[in-house]
Amino acid sequence: MIEKKYSKPLRTTTDFDEFSFYLQKNSFGVISTSTLKRLWGYVNDVHKPRVQTLDLLSRYIGFDFFTTFCSYLKNSSAYNSSFFSAHQVMAKELVPGAEVEIGWSPNRYLRLQYRGNAVFEVQEAKQSKLQKGDCFETATFLKGQPLFLPYILRDGVRTSPFIAGRNGGLTLLNCIEHE
Template structure:
């Protein structure tokens, strides 16, 4: 499959969100094509949709007309209008923000903190210095008691991204806590 531009990938994500059904099978693409035609009068073939979503391999870039129709589907006048929105929207731009946080520079070895995230995940951590934390209590989390990880800070409302977890002297793949909604609990205990 040809790599799609980030703007097109974002367009497809928003189209999928609005349609609110997964596009995973030939039938899904057939139904979406019919939906676009019957509900909106947009003619986009099933094969074009399959190529766009990477269901079939293809080396062609999508036509502007197709991108315009999908942009209209999510409320824009055309694809260039959608791209302009991406460039000017604060939702897609970097920005400063304030939130409750715990930074490792404010901790000393032996300090304990607790963090949590939805739906009911909880960790109690002990700081070991040099940005290293050990899990000393875990409830409903994939992190286990005895796991270690490194991070520079914990930010309320933001996901916790870990490049790895050290478990039984083995590094795991990257881990994300609070993917949807971020951390909902951060407290320094000692």
């Protein structure tokens, strides 16, 4: 809701700097760039935001307090469970050897080969923490949604869970046709 009102997504350090300055310049209050980055998940941090920070952001989108905003969310159909439409690729619909391209911001790209039994192997990786030869399991890729993986199999060792496209989801999703 904040990004919608601000009319600009918050994805880069510059975006957070500009939004922090905008809030202060327009008399909403002061929130540091680092606090905004933590709230948006741009950086990993375990600090809980102060209520004053949440109240300030709630006022920016038209609510008196953060608790008022939370009440709105509990009763709003826009923020509760629902069905939705999305371009998707389901593993069960692929044949072994099929290839899938996925990408996410900023400039991440993977070309995957389906191995069967919901297992994919990375064939090509650009700007990603995943590497050629890594394998993982997933039943579905949904464009516009983050990809949650229970682990990456790298050199025979399972990693911790991995998330691709945390901010904004998958922006590229294609099945590659081979003749």
